[in-house]
Amino acid sequence: MPVDTDLTPAPEAPGAPDPGGAGGTGGTARTAERAGPRAWAGLAVLALPTLLLALDLSVLHLAVPHLAADLQPTNTQLLWIIDIYGFMIAGFLVTMGTLGDRIGRRRLLLIGAAAFGAASLAAAYAPGPEALIVARLLLGVAGATLMPSTLSLISNLFLDPRQRGLAFAIWAAMFSLGVALGPVLGGVLLEHFWWGSAFLLGLPVMVLLLVAGPLLLPESRDPDAGRVDxxxxxxxxxxxxxxxxxxxxxxxxxxxxxxxxxxxxxxxxxxxxxxxxxxxxxLLDLGLFADRSFRGALLIVLVATVSVSGTYLFVTQYLQLVEGQSAFRAGLWLLPPAAVLIAASVAAPVCARRFRPGPVMGAGLVSAAAGYLLLSRVEPGGAGDIAVIVVAYALVNSGIGPVLALGTELVVGAVPPEKAGAASAISETSSELGVALGVAVLGSVGTAVYRADVDGRVPDGTPEAAAETARDTLAGAAAVAEELPEPLGAELLGAAREAFAGGLATVGVIGAVLSLAVAAVAFTALRGGGAEK
The missing domain is CATH 1.10.287 (Helix Hairpins)
Known part of the structure; x- marks a missing residue:
């Protein structure tokens, strides 16, 4: 089935509340009705959860060295702290989408916002790695309530296809804005406060959503929604x-x-x-996967997010623990690539109308592959190392932007209109699962390379306890190096940094290979869809 030429989700079923707030029945007779100021104000409210989830992702990566030094988690615990959140979101997205259809999408959104705020407080003041893992788990379950409700309500607010397309482009750009602001805001907090302050960024966002949501967002539900199994x-x-x-x-x-x-x-x-x-x-409609365009777009979203999340974990640690940048300065260095991500997200829908989504996404993924390969060439202490990282990640983001902006619309456009809600939930599940898998799989691969490399580089005379800590994580190596006499401490830290660079190089090569593979999918499986005629 060809992809919808407007790259927008299907309108809500008949009976949905008036998106302008006046009430009414909706339906096919009203699909061309243009949204008014209240709907655009509602979009601004719905952009808040998207902004928050992006902030939470990028801020946590910057906070890793700080919480690792304070809580002293094992490497496995550290990976769980980072990605249990994404796995809980991925595991519960479809469930929460069905629940929102039954109890009301606005109601579920507000319940999730309150729960997210409470879990953020628990994470900020977690006394140990186990408590932080549990808090992150609860954050993931709460976060899973936000995205399906947001997507459904945007579709309900904007019945005009062109307005709806612009609304989804703005929604995607807000994720990019969160990625851009996260490192800077998080860097400021981590410069002056403890690592837990990074989790408190979500509290004002959730309070604003709880106050403005009931005033600006219509309630909507599907009376024929299936039960949660x-x-x-x-x-x-x-x-x-x-x-x-x-x-x-x-x-x-x-x-x-x-x-x-x-x-x-x-x-x-x-x-x-x-x-x-x-x-x-x-819970998961397997019949949707029969469509080639649906499968292709879903695979691109999954693999692209696997690559970018796995490498981002290593880049943020490299800037701080290898290059010696503070959290704030690391955030500033990551600001130009984030600006590229925003620009690519906004430009992608416009380009897709002219050149079709498949080629736009494919070209972007080729650019991302070049960025990953450039990351693999970074060496500790090399001339212009930080500049290379900035340019490399800007190239990566130039390819991720179109995937973020076009992915959901492509998946939704590949299925019949009555399946649009289920397709949206599956698309969000794919992207969240990709983020978590990127940290788990690429994080584990990079860690394995680090351990194997650092094991052969530990200098003679290093106490066994210190050597074991250095083998576990780079943050651990940095901590024990400060306690060792010179030049032994400097020698151990230098060895650990070299080994970590090897892990980054390996992850970069894997990211390049994965990006080229899904670029081929974009050029072939999606070659017939999406452009306006």
């Missing part, structure tokens, strides 16, 4: 989390427990898929 929810989590655990643990070496976890997760995944085929109202 608890068994499917549990099976999806039982498939995802054990496999993630196995990936993390296998980075340390092959062992029985992670292999058993991987097998158990695969088995739960098979049962989940079989159950979805039998249910009248499945």
């Amino acid at each position: 608890p068994a499917s929810v549990l099976l999806s989590l039982a498939a995802m989390l054990p496999v993630t655990y196995a990936i993390k643990e296998l980075a340390h070496g092959v062992a029985v427990v992670p292999l058993l976890a991987a097998a158990g997760g695969a088995g739960a995944g098979a049962v989940f898929l079989r159950r979805q085929r039998r249910l009248a109202d499945p």
